[in-house]
Amino acid sequence: MYRERAWASITFSGMRYGFSIAYPDTADAEALRKFARAxxxxxxxxxxxxxxxxxxxxxxxxxxxxxxxxxxxxxQPS
Known part of the structure; x- marks a missing residue:
């Protein structure tokens, strides 16, 4: 899953991104939890x-x- 959409307020503009990170088996579950905490x-x-x-x-x-x-x-413009 991946999506993006423009975002703006009165003073700022940007993008909101949504995505999923998937692991193939539960052996990597702790790595996924560590990433989520950080x-x-x-x-x-x-x-x-x-x-x-x-x-x-x-x-x-x-x-x-x-x-x-x-x-x-x-x-600091890009």
Missing amino acids: LPEHEFALPGYFVADAVITGQSDLRLTVEILIIADPV
């Missing part, structure tokens, strides 16, 4: 942009569904 606090390096929100919207032992909101940085 994602909300991860510092992304995207010149000219910043990640305003990164959330897990669905989770099982084999799949994560993620939404990330990326905003164009008005101070």
Whole structure:
């Protein structure tokens, strides 16, 4: 699953991305849980942009569904 859609407020514009990460078997379930715990606090390096929100919207032992909101940085254009 993958989707993207434009996002805007009065002062900012960007894109909201939604995607799934799937593992083939439950042997990798701990790696998926570790990724899910780390994602909300991860510092992304995207010149000219910043990640305003990164959330897990669905989770099982084999799949994560993620939404990330990326905003164009008005101070440091890309």
